[in-house]
Amino acid sequence: MHLAPVWIISVVSCLLVATFAAAEAATSKADFYVATDGNDAWSGRFAVANASASDGPFASVARAQKAMREIRADVSDRPVSVLIRGGIYRLAQPLTFTPQDSGFENAPTIYAAYPGEQPVFSGGRPITGWTKGEGELWIAEIPQVKSGDWYFHQLFVNGKRRTRARHPNEGYLRIAGTLKPLTDRSAARGDTSYKIGFRYHPGDIKHSDGLEDLNIILYHSWTASLHWIKELDEQSNTVHFTARCAWPVAYWDANERYHLENYFEALDAPGEWYLNRKTGILYYWPFEGEDMQEAEVNAPRLQHLVEIRGDAQAGNTVEYLVLRGLSFQHAEWVHPKNKMADGQAAMHLSAAVVATWARHCSIERCEIAHVGEYGLILGEGCKHNRVCHCHIHDLGGGGVRLGETLLHTDPERQTDHNVVDNCFIHDGGHVFKAGIGVWIGRSSYNTVSHNEICDFYYSGCSVGWSWGYAPSSANHNVFEYNHIHNLGKGVLSDMGGIYSLGVSPGSVERFNLIHDVYSYAYGGWGLYTDEGSTDILLENNVVYNCKTGCFHQHYGRTNTIRNNIFAVAQTGNIVRSRQEEHLSFTFKRNIVLTNNGVPLGGNWGNGNYRIDYNIYWDIADEDIEFAGMEFEEWQELGRDRHSRIADPLFVDAQNYDFRLREDSPVRKWGFEPIDISKIGLYGETEWVNAPKKIVRKPLDRPPAPEPQPIIDDFEDTEVGENAKLARTHGQSAGAGIRVTDEQAATGNHSLKFTDAPGLEHDWQPHMYYQPRFSKGLVRFSFDLRVEPGAIFWHEWRDAHYPYRVGPSISIEKNGELRAGGNPLMTVPHSKWTHIEIACGLGKIAGAYDLKVTVQGQEPHRFEKLPNGSPQWRRLRWLGFVSLATDTAVFYIDNVKLDAE
Numbered sequence: 093m094h095l096a097p098v099w100i101i102s103v104v105s106c107l108l109v110a111t112f113a114a115a116e117a118a119t120s121k122a123d124f125y126v127a128t129d130g131n132d133a134w135s136g137r138f139a140v141a142n143a144s145a146s147d148g149p150f151a152s153v154a155r156a157q158k159a160m161r162e163i164r165a166d167v168s169d170r171p172v173s174v175l176i177r178g179g180i181y182r183l184a185q186p187l188t189f190t191p192q193d194s195g196f197e198n199a200p201t202i203y204a205a206y207p208g209e210q211p212v213f214s215g216g217r218p219i220t221g222w223t224k225g226e227g228e229l230w231i232a233e234i235p236q237v238k239s240g241d242w243y244f245h246q247l248f249v250n251g252k253r254r255t256r257a258r259h260p261n262e263g264y265l266r267i268a269g270t271l272k273p274l275t276d277r278s279a280a281r282g283d284t285s286y287k288i289g290f291r292y293h294p295g296d297i298k299h300s301d302g303l304e305d306l307n308i309i310l311y312h313s314w315t316a317s318l319h320w321i322k323e324l325d326e327q328s329n330t331v332h333f334t335a336r337c338a339w340p341v342a343y344w345d346a347n348e349r350y351h352l353e354n355y356f357e358a359l360d361a362p363g364e365w366y367l368n369r370k371t372g373i374l375y376y377w378p379f380e381g382e383d384m385q386e387a388e389v390n391a392p393r394l395q396h397l398v399e400i401r402g403d404a405q406a407g408n409t410v411e412y413l414v415l416r417g418l419s420f421q422h423a424e425w426v427h428p429k430n431k432m433a434d435g436q437a438a439m440h441l442s443a444a445v446v447a448t449w450a451r452h453c454s455i456e457r458c459e460i461a462h463v464g465e466y467g468l469i470l471g472e473g474c475k476h477n478r479v480c481h482c483h484i485h486d487l488g489g490g491g492v493r494l495g496e497t498l499l500h501t502d503p504e505r506q507t508d509h510n511v512v513d514n515c516f517i518h519d520g521g522h523v524f525k526a527g528i529g530v531w532i533g534r535s536s537y538n539t540v541s542h543n544e545i546c547d548f549y550y551s552g553c554s555v556g557w558s559w560g561y562a563p564s565s566a567n568h569n570v571f572e573y574n575h576i577h578n579l580g581k582g583v584l585s586d587m588g589g590i591y592s593l594g595v596s597p598g599s600v601e602r603f604n605l606i607h608d609v610y611s612y613a614y615g616g617w618g619l620y621t622d623e624g625s626t627d628i629l630l631e632n633n634v635v636y637n638c639k640t641g642c643f644h645q646h647y648g649r650t651n652t653i654r655n656n657i658f659a660v661a662q663t664g665n666i667v668r669s670r671q672e673e674h675l676s677f678t679f680k681r682n683i684v685l686t687n688n689g690v691p692l693g694g695n696w697g698n699g700n701y702r703i704d705y706n707i708y709w710d711i712a713d714e715d716i717e718f719a720g721m722e723f724e725e726w727q728e729l730g731r732d733r734h735s736r737i738a739d740p741l742f743v744d745a746q747n748y749d750f751r752l753r754e755d756s757p758v759r760k761w762g763f764e765p766i767d768i769s770k771i772g773l774y775g776e777t778e779w780v781n782a783p784k785k786i787v788r789k790p791l792d793r794p795p796a797p798e799p800q801p802i803i804d805d806f807e808d809t810e811v812g813e814n815a816k817l818a819r820t821h822g823q824s825a826g827a828g829i830r831v832t833d834e835q836a837a838t839g840n841h842s843l844k845f846t847d848a849p850g851l852e853h854d855w856q857p858h859m860y861y862q863p864r865f866s867k868g869l870v871r872f873s874f875d876l877r878v879e880p881g882a883i884f885w886h887e888w889r890d891a892h893y894p895y896r897v898g899p900s901i902s903i904e905k906n907g908e909l910r911a912g913g914n915p916l917m918t919v920p921h922s923k924w925t926h927i928e929i930a931c932g933l934g935k936i937a938g939a940y941d942l943k944v945t946v947q948g949q950e951p952h953r954f955e956k957l958p959n960g961s962p963q964w965r966r967l968r969w970l971g972f973v974s975l976a977t978d979t980a981v982f983y984i985d986n987v988k989l990d991a992e
Contacts, residue, residue, distance in 0.1 A: 120139065120175065120206065120207050122139075122173040122174055122175040122204075123137075123159075123160065123163060123172045123173055123174065124136040124137065124149075124150060124156045124159050124160065124173075124174045124175075125137070125138060125139045125148075125149035125150065125156075125174070125175050125176070125177065125206070126149050126150045126151070126152065126153055126155075126156050126174060126175075126176045126177065126181075126211075127139070127140075127141065127148070127149040127150075127151070127176075127177035127179070128151070128177065128179035128180070128181065129141050129148075129149075129151075130148055130149035130150045130151040130152075130177075131148065131149075131150070131151050132150050132151045132152055132155040134146070134147045134148050134149065134150065135147050135148075136148075136149055136150035136155065136156055136159055139175065139177065139206065149177065152181070153174070153176065153181070153187055153203065153213075154187075156174045156203075157174075157189075157193065160172055160174060160193065160201060161192050161193065164192075164193075164194075164195075164201065167199075168196050168199055169199055170199050171195065171199050171200050171201070171202055172195070172199070172201055172202070173201075173202035173203070173204060174202070174203045174204070175204055175205070175206045175207075176203065176204065176205055176206060176211040176418065177206045177209055177211065178205070178206065178209030178210050178211055179209075179211060179212070180212045180214055181211060181212065181213045181214065182214055182216075182217070183213055183214065183215050183394055183397060185394070186215075186394060186396040186397055186398055186399045187213065187397065187398045187399070188398075188399045188400075188401060189398075189399070189400045189401070189410055189413055190401055190402070190403070190410060191402060191403055191408040191409060191410055191411075193410060193413055194409070194410055194411040194412060194413060195411065195412035195413060195414075196411075196412055197412060197452070199412070200412040200413065200414045200454075201412065201413050201414065202414040202416060203413075203414070203415050203416070203418065204414070204415075204416040204417050204418070205416065205417030205418055205457075210417075210419060211417075211418055211419065212419040212420075212421055213397060213398075213418060213419065213420050213421070214390065214421050214422045215392050215393055215394030215395075215396075215397045215420075215421070215422045215423045215424070215444070216248070216390040216391050216392040216393055216394075216421070216422030216462075217242075217390065217391060217393055218388070218389060218390055219232050219234065219247075219374060219389040219390065219391055220232070220389070221233065222376075222384040222385065222387075222389075225375065228362070228377045228378070229359070229375050229376065229377055230375075230376050230377075230378060230384045231373050231374065231375055231376075232373070232374045232376075232389075233372055233373055233374075234367075234372045234373075234374055235372060236372075237367065237368075237369060237372040237374075238370070238371060238372025239372070242393060243305075243367070243369055244367065244391040244392055244393065244424060245354075245424065245425055245464065245523070246391065246392055246424065246425070246462070246464055246488065246523075247365050247374075247376070247389065247390075247391050248389070248390045248391070248422065248462050249376070249378075249382065249387055249388070249389050250382070250387055250388055250389075251388070251462075253462065253486055253522060254363050254364070254365050254376070255361075255363050255364050255365070256307075256353045256354045256364070256365060256366070257353065257354060257355060257356065257357075257358035257359035257360075257364045257365065257366040258351055258352060258353045258354075258358055258364070259351065259352045259357075259358040260351065261360070261361050261364075264311065264349035264350060264351055265292070265293075265296050265349070265350050265351060265352070266293070266347040266348065266349060266350075267290040267291065267292060267341065267342065267347065267348045267350065268290070268291040268292055268293045268329065268810075269290065269291040269342070269810070269813070270286055270290055270291065270340070270341050270342050271285060271286070271288070271289050271290060271291065271330060271332075271341075272285065272286075273812055274286065274340065274342050274343075274346075275823060275828065276823065276824055277340070277343055280340040280343060281339070281340060281343070283340070284336055286340035286341055286342075286343075287336035287337050287338070287339070287340055287341065288332055288333050288336050289322075289323075289330060289331050289332035289333055289341070290310075290330070290331060290341045290342070290348070291328075291329055291330050292329050292330070292331060293329065294329055297324060297326075297331055297352065298326065298357070299324060299326065300355045300356065300357050301355075301356060301368070301370075302354075302355055302356065302368060302369060302370070303321055303324065303355070304320065304321070304369075305320075305354050305355070305369055306320070306321055306352060306353070306354055306355045307319065307320060307352070307353040307354050308320075308321065308331070308333070308350055308351075308352060308353075309350060309351050309352075309353060309525075310337060310341065310348065310349075310350045311345075311348065311349040311350060311525070311583070311584070311612070312337065312338070312339045312343070312344050312345075312348070312434075313339070313344040313345075313584070313585045313586050313613070313615075314436060314526060314550060314584055314585060314586040314587060314615070315338060315339070315434050315435060315436060315438075315525070315526045315584070316434075316524070316525035316526060316549075316583075316584065317337035317338065317432070317433060317434035318427070318433040318434070318523070318524065319333040319334065319335065319337070319433070320333065320334045320335075320429045321333065321334070322334045334429045334430055335429065335430050335431055335432050335433065336432055337432065337434045338432065338434040338435055339434075344585070344613075345613070346813060346814060346816065347816075354366065354367075356368070356375065359375055359377060360377075361377065362377050362378065362379045362380065363377065363378075363379055364376075364377050365377070374391075376389075390421075390422050390462075391422075392422040392423050392424035392462075392463075392464060393422075393424060394422075394423060394424060395423060395424050395425070395426045395442060395444075395464075395465070396423065396442065396443070396444060396445075396446055397420040397421075397422075397423050397444045397445060397460075397463075398415070398420060398444070398445040398446070399445075399446050399447075400413065400445075400446070400447035400448070400450045400453065401447075401448055401449070402448055402449020402450060402451075402473060403449065404448065404449055404472065404473065404505070407504065408449070409449045409450065409451045409473065410447075410449065410450045410451070410453060411450075411451045411452050411453065412451075412452050412453065413450070413453045413454075414453070414454045414455075414456065415453075415454070415455045415456070415458055416454070416455075416456045416457055416458065417456070417457045417458065418458050418459075419458065419459040419460075419461070420444055420445060420458065420459065420460050420461075420463075421459070421460075421461050421462045421463075422462050422463070423444035423462070423463035423464055423465070424464050425441070425464030425465050425488050425489075425523055425524075426442075426464075426465075427440070433524075435526070436526060437490065437526055437527070437528050437531050437550070437551075437554055438465075438466075438489045438490060438524040438525075438526040438527045438528075439497055441465035441466055441488075441489045441490075441524060441527070442465050442466070442469065443463075443465055443466035443467060443468055443469040443489075443493065444460055444463040444465065444466070444467055444468070445460060445467065445468045445469070446468075446469045446471065447468075447469065447470050447471060447474055447477070448471045448472045448473055448474065449472065449473035449474065450470065450473075450474045450475075450477055451473075451474070451475050451476055451477070452475075452476045452477065453477045453478075454477065454478045454479075454480065455468070455477075455478070455479045455480075455482060456478070456479075456480045456481055456482070457480070457481045457482065458482045458483075459482065459483045459484070459485075460482065460483075460484045460485075461483070461484070461485050461486045462486045463486070463487055463488060464488035464489070464523055465487075465488050465489045465523075465524070466487065466489045466490045466491065466492070466493055466527065467484040467487055467490070467491050467492060467517070468482075468484065468491070468492045468493070469492075469493045470492075470493070470494050470495070470507060470510055471493075471495070471496060471507065472496060472500070472505055472507065473504060473505050473506070473507065474494075474507045474510060475506075475507065475508055475509050475510070476509045476510065477510045477511070478510070478511045478513070479492060479510075479511065479512045479513070479515060480511070480513050480514055480515070481513075481514045481515065481775065481779070482515045482516075482517075483515070483516050483782070484515060484516070484517045484518075485516070485517070485518050485519045485520075486519050486522070487519065487520035487521070487522065487527060488520075488521075488522050488523035488524060488527070489520065489521065489523065489524040489526075489527035490520050490521070490527030490528040490529060490531060490548070491515075491517035491518075491520060491527070491528070491529045491530055491545070492512050492515070492517065492529070492530045492531070493530075493531045493532075493533070494507060494510050494512070494530070494531070494532045494533070494535050494538050495507040495508075495532055495533035495534055495535025495538075495557075495566075496533050496534060496535070497533050497534065497557050498534060499534035499565040506534075506535070506536075507533075507535040508535055508536045508537045508538065509537045509538065510535075510538045510539075511538070511539045511540075511541070512530055512538075512539070512540045512541075512543060513539070513540075513541045513542050513543070514541075514542045514543065514773055514774055514775065515543045515544075516543070516544045516773060516779075516782055516783060517529045517530065517543060517544070517545045517546075518544065518545065518546045518547045518548075518783070518786070519547045519786075520547065520548045520549075521548050521549040521550065521583075525549040525550065525583055525584055526549070526550045526584065527548060527549075527550065528548065528550055528551050528552070528553065528554045528591075529543075529545035529546075529548055529551075529552045529553055529576070530543065530545060530552075530553045530554075531553070531554045531555075532553075532554065532555040532556070532566060532569055533556075533557040533566065534556075534557050534558070534565035534566055535566055535569075536564075536565075536566055536567045536568050536569060537567075537568045537569070538569045538570070539569075539570045539572070540553060540569075540570070540571045540572075540574060541570070541571075541572050541573050541574065542572075542573045542574065542771075542772060542773060542774055543574045543575070543772075543773070544574075544575045544772050544773050544783045545574060545575070545576045545577075546575075546576065546577045546578045546579070546783065546786075547578050547579075547581075547786070547788070548579050548580075549579070549580060549581055549583040549584050550579070550580070550584050550587050551579065551587045551588050551589070551590075551591040551620075552574075552576035552577075552579050552588075552589045552590065552606070552609075553571055553574070553576065553589070553590045553591065554588075554590075554591040554592075554593075555569050555571070555590070555591070555592050555593070555596070555599065556592050556593030556594040556596060556625070557593060557594070558593055558594030558595065558624060559593060559594065559623040559624060560594070560623055560624040561594075561595060561624045561626065561649070562594065562595065562624070563595065564594065564595040564596060564597060565594065566593075566594060566596055566599070567595070567596050567597050567598050567599055568597070568598035568599060569596065569598075569599045569600075570599070570600045570601075570602075571590055571600070571601045571602075571604060572600065572601070572602045572603050572604065573603045573604065573770060573771045573772070574604045574605070574771070574772070575604075575605045575771050575772035575773075575783075576589045576590065576604060576605070576606045577589075577605070577606065577607045577608050577609075578608045578788065579608070579609045579610070579616075580609055580610045580611045580612070580616050580639070581610060581791055582610055582611070582612050582791060583612055584611065584612055585611040585612045585613045585614055585615045585616070586611070586614065586615035587609065587611055587615055587616060587617070587620070588609070588615075588617045588618065588619060588620025588622075588644070589604070589606030589607075589609050589617070589618045589619060589620075589635065589638070590604065590606070590618075590619055590620065591620045591622060592620065592621050592622060592625045592628060593622050593623055593624065593625060594623070594624045594625065594626070595624060595625075595626040595627065595649075596625060596626060596627055596628050597626070597627040598627070599627070599628045599629070600628070600629045600630075600631075601619060601628065601629070601630045601631075601633065602629070602630070602631045602632050602633065603632045603633065603766070603770070603771060604633045604634075604635075604771070605633070605634050605635075605768050605771045605772070606618040606619065606633065606634070606635045606636075606638075606642075607634075607635065607636045607637045607638070607748065608637050608638075609637075609638040609639065610638075610639045610791060611639050611640065614640055615640055615644075616638050616639030616640045616641075617638055617640060617641050617642070617643065617644040617667070618633075618635030618636075618638045618641070618642040618643060618658070619633060619635060619642070619643045619644075619653075619656075620643075620644050620646075621644070621645040621646065621648045621651055621677075622646045622648075623646055623647060623648075624647065624648060624649075625645065625646075625647075625648035625651060626648050626649040626650060626651065627649070627650055627651065628648075628651045628652075629651075629652050629654075630643075630651065630652065630653045630654075630656065631652070631653070631654045631655050631656065632655050632656065632764070632766050633656045633657070633766075634656070634657045634659075634750055634766055634768055635656065635657065635658050635659070636657070636658070636659035636660050636685075636748055636750070637659070637660050637661075637748065638660075638661050639661065639662050639663075640661060640662065640663050640664075640667070640693075641661045641663060641664055641665055641666065641667040641693055642658035642659065642660075642661055642665050642666070643656070643658055643665075643666050643667065644666075644667040644668075644669070644694075645667070645668055645669065645676060645677060646669045646670060647669060647670035647672055647676070648676060648677065649672070649674050649675065649676065650674070650675050650677070650678075651676070651677040651678075652677065652678050653677055653678065653679045653680075653682060654678070654679075654680050654681050654682065655681045655682065655763060655764050655766070656682045656683075657682070657683045657685070657750050657766060658682060658683070658684050658685070659683075659684075659685035659745065659748070659750065660685060660686065660687050660711075661686070661688075662688070663688075663690065663693050664690045664691065664692050664693015664694060665684055665685075665686055665690065665691050665692070665693070666679070666684060666691060666692050666693065667692075667693040667694040668692075668693075668694045668695055668696055668701065669694045669695060670695070671695050671697060671698045671700065672700065673700065674700060675700055675701065675702070676700055676701045677701055677702075678701070678702040678703075679701065679702065679703040679704075679706065680702070680703070680704055680705045680706065681705045681706065681762050681763055681764075682706045682707070683706070683707045683709075683740050683758065683763060684706060684707070684708050684709075685708075685709055685710070685711055685740075685745060686708075686709075686710045686711070686712075686714070686716065687710060687711050687712040687714070688710075688712065688714060689710050689712075689714030689715050689716045689717060689866070690716075690717060691708050691716060691718065692718055692719050695893060696718075696719040696731075696893060697719075697892075697893020697894060698893070699729065699730070699731070703731050703732055703735075704731075704732055704733055704734050704735060705734050705735060705761070705762055706732060706735040706736075707735065707736050707737075707738055707740055707758055707761065707763065708723075708735065708736070708737050708738075709737065709738060709739050709740060711745050711746060715866070715867075715934075716737060717866070717966065718731075718732070719891060719892060719893065720890040720891040720892030720893075720895075720896065720966060720968070721892055721963075723737055725963070736761065738757065740752065740756055740757075740758045740763075741753040741755060741756040741757070741758075742756070750766070750768075751765075752765050799863060799864050799865045799866070799991060800863070800864075801988070801989055801990040801991075802817055802861055802863060802970075802987060802988065802989040802990075803987070803988050803989075804816070804817050804818075804986075804987045804988075805838065805839055805841070805985065805986050805987075806831045806839075806841040806842060806843050806985065807839045807840065807841050809831045809841065810831065811830075811831055811832060811833050811841070812830050812831065812832075813830065813831050814829060814830065814831075814859075815829070815831070815843055815859060817861060818859045818860060818861050819859060819860055819861075819862070820857070820858075820859040821856065821857065821858055821859070822851065822853070822855075822856025822857035822858055823857055824851070824856075825848050825850055825851060826846070826848035826979070827846055827847055827848040827851055827856060827857045827974075828844075828846050828857060829843060829844070829845050829846070829857050829858075829859050830843070830844055830846075831843055831844070832844040832983070834983075835877055835983050836985055837875035837877070837924045837926075837985040837986055838875075838985065838986060839985075841985075842875075842877075842983045842984065842985040843983065843984050843985065844981060844982075844983050845857060845882075845972070845974045845981065845982050845983070845984070846974075846979075846980075846981055847882070847974040847975075847976040847977075847978070847979065847980045847981070848978075848979055849977060849978050849979065851977075854975055854977055855885075855973050855975060856974075857974055858971055858972065858973040858974065859971065859972055860969050860970060860971035860972070861969075861970040861971075861987075861989070862968065862969065862970075863967050863968070863970055863989060864967075864968065865933055865966070865967040865991050866933055866934055866965070866966045866967075867933050867934030867935070867936075868932075868933060868934070868936075868991045868992055869930060869931070869932050869933075869936070869991065869992045870930070870931050870932075870933055870967060870989065870990070870991045870992075871928065871929070871930050871988075871989070871990055871991070871992070872928070872929045872930075872931075872970070872988070872989045873926065873927065873928040873929070873986070873987075873988050874926075874927055874984050874985070874986060874987045874988070875924050875925070875926050875927075875984065875985040875986045876903075876919075876924070876925050876926075876927055876982065876983070876984055876985075877922065877923065877924050877925070877982060877983040877984075877985075878903055878907070878919060878921055878922075878925075878982045879921055879922055879980065879981045879982060879983075880905075880921045880922070880980075881905060881976060881978060881979070881980040881981075882903075882905070882974065882976055882980040882981055882982040883902070883903070883904060883905055883974065883975035883976045883980070884902060884903040884972075884973075884974070884975075884982050885900075885901075885902045885903075885972070885973040885974075885975050886899075886900070886901050886902070886927075886971070886972055886973070887899070887900040887901075887960075887969075887971055887973070888900070888931070888964075888967055888969070888970055889964075889967075889968060889969035889970075889971070890964055890965065890966045890967070890968050890969070891966070891968040891969075892963075895969065896960070896961035896963050896964040897959065897960025897961045897964055898931055898937070898940065898959045898960060898961070898964045898967065899911075899929050899931055899940045899942075899957070899959065899960075900912055900960045901927075901929075901942065902975070903919050905976075906918075907919050907920060907921060909944065911942060911954065911957045912957065912958060912960060916942075916944075916952075916954055917944065917952055919944070919946065920946060923946060923947045923948075924947045924985075925944060925945065925946045925947065926944075926945040926947075927942070927943070927944055927945075928942070928943040928944075928945075929941070929942055929943075930943075931959075931967075933965060933966060933967060933991075934965055934966070937959065937964060937965040938958070938959060938962070939956040939957060939958055939959060940956075940957050940959065941953070941954070941955045941956065941957070942954040942955075942957055970989065972984060
């Protein structure tokens with residue numbers, strides 16, 4: 093039997109839905125009608141009100157629902173429907189559908205928009221009565237707020253989200269430090285005292301009226317936590333939260349970012365607003381040309397707009413219910429102050445539309461917009477549902493969630509076999525930055541196809557919720573023909589266009605177009621197989637312009653990556669992190685384009701992968717290195733034996749046109765052309781072109797990094813902190829590497845290395861810089877003061893596995909300076925010594941010159957010292973190590989690295 097591809101099945105399914113809808117629309121016939129000028133005392137059988145006959149449409153869906161349930165008792169052989177006229181319907185409570193509202197396979201229950209009209213169901217209230225206040229401000233008094241009956245966190249003016257007063261208006265503040273010194277990062281993960289506040293710089297946070305409503309948004313790595321203030325001490329410059337964050341403050345970034353929201357003093361720019369809980373006064377600074385006497389202003393009141401609720405206890409489901417052509421707008425975000433508002437994918441959130449125990453239901457051609465949490469959740473017990481041709485946007489969190497973070501043992505309670513197809517999901521993370529476009533948790537047999545997913549601060553799609561190699565809880569999921577782009581925007585880190593977790597047999601990611609994934613720090617990847625990702629097929633994807641790689645596997649097993657185009661990253665393009673004893677993946681028949689000569693990043697040493705028949709090319713004409721090796725060296729290890737360095741001859745790779753020219757040689761080498769014309773939305777022209785209307789603020793994205801000099805005298809780093817530009821390891825049991833004011837070659841600060849007995853490794857503590865110099869003459873200098881008992885070691889390495897060594901010098905306990913193990917001179921203890929190294933890279937590598945100047949003495953010069961490894965050519969690791977096995981100290985200062 094020949095089975096049609098999943099995308100064809102989902103497209104046909106949604107086209108059949110559209111055909112049925114068109115036929116229904118052409119007749120405009122329904123069992124009941126609802127209109128804004130209707131009356132719930134009428135019959136609801138007529139689309140237009142007839143005042144003289146005292147009859148016409150209902151005024152509310154709730155009344156139509158009651159009538160539908162009555163006729164459903166007798167009608168099961170045909171669809172029954174309610175057509176809803178255009179206009180705004182203010183909801184006092186969510187639209188709620190239960191098993192009583194179910195239809196049948198060929199006779200669904202339908203709630204749809206009247207042809208040519210747009211009904212809007214709003215969970216908000218209009219804000220009117222605006223008067224001119226002081227300066228640029230306008231004010232509106234809201235009695236329900238003052239009385240304590242209402243408080244809101246979002247405001248929409250003329251259909252656009254407006255900004256809660258924030259500081260700073262652009263960018264971030266930076267913490268001054270943790271509440272107590274962060275000396276052991278691993279121990280801090282289990283210490284709540286590192287998660288309940290921080291030290292701030294004087295004046296950054298001040299007491300203000302309404303402090304109890306001020307929010308701190310604290311940026312970690314892949315999350316941003318939201319906090320209320322429990323205690324603010326302007327004497328000690330410390331702030332304590334009402335609830336903790338998930339990660340220790342400063343764990344990922346010593347100078348962690350944050351911003352403040354929702355206090356009057358921050359209201360200083362057009363588009364900002366502030367609501368005073370005590371007075372009930374709403375303040376707003378209009379944009380130029382915004383007339384507050386005419387403006388349509390809405391604030392949300394309801395958290396949920398639609399609830400589809402099966403009866404879990406009785407095992408009764410809501411079946412064959414269709415919502416079509418409806419717009420759901422203005423939903424609030426709700427979160428208790430004493431509970432953590434943090435976590436991957438913002439999973440602590442609910443959604444505007446929530447379904448549980450729904451089967452064979454459809455949400456078609458609907459809009460979900462201007463909401464504070466996720467747009468839509470298909471939760472417990474949801475199976476065989478479709479979300480098609482929906483516009484889901486302006487989201488406080490993410491777009492669509494399928495499944496849960498737990499897997500029920502009862503199969504009936506599990507979520508599976510759902511489809512999200514042909515949806516435009518965008519503009520999320522406005523409140524909770526970690527929201528995701530489409531998230532699949534512990535759920536299987538779902539299809540996510542032909543969607544346009546863009547403009548989130550974290551991942552576009554995510555699948556799986558198992559870390560490691562536990563039995564599969566998410567398998568046979570398909571992501572295909574999606575256009576996923578403009579993610580991260582330099583705000584969060586550790587993200588992917590499609591992010592996967594756990595053992596996932598039968599799961600496929602194919603024919604997706606992914607681009608412009610730009611993280612804050614590390615982790616702006618296109619396809620990202622994270623912890624334990626196993627048995628996933630990734631094929632025929634086009635991925636480009638991702639900050640730290642177009643494909644990254646943290647760790648996983650037997651994944652297959654074939655016939656993809658991976659083009660342009662700022663670092664290594666194909667990244668392999670953790671090395672394990674099993675086969676990580678098979679990487680074949682891919683085209684890898686670079687503009688920095690680095691197709692591979694991470695760790696490639698143990699060879700537990702299959703990589704062959706690939707095509708590599710650098711569009712900037714840089715020399716290409718393979719895990720620190722020349723191509724021939726790489727192939728001699730049995731890797732990429734049949735691969736080529738060759739121009740694939742794309743139409744215009746510089747401008748991301750990856751169609752193959754007629755004279756491209758890659759077809760005869762086994763690469764199958766990828767037709768991206770079928771990717772993304774389909775249907776009517778206006779719908780397909782809708783994403784093109786988005787106007788994005790240009791992202792301040794620096795170009796691919798050039799090799800950067802390193803200059804650090806530690807004067808700008810506070811005493812007790814680590815070196816800002818380096819990575820520090822082995823700080824435990826009394827050992828550490830911290831800035832100090834005890835000694836300094838110049839200025840007031842230096843970096844103190846303190847060794848200790850009983851450490852796990854002799855080479856702890858150590859620190860290293862990560863320069864990316866590949867050619868030319870590099871000069872490195874620093875000041876060194878060695879105290880009695882210390883053993884100092886300094887070395888240059890490449891990225892090869894095992895690493896190869898360039899310059900390597902050490903100073904023994906007796907002060908003997910050695911280069912490559914050979915003694916050169918004696919360096920006195922407790923005196924500053926200036927050390928300079930000049931070393932050629934690339935084609936001029938091979939030896940280095942060393943100059944040593946002891947304080948008060950003439951320089952000692954040592955020329956043409958051999959590198960530790962004859963094959964060493966590139967500088968990727970520049971380290972300082974303390975090798976003592978007892979308490980010992982040395983200091984460094986005035987670190988400087990540059991190249992000619």
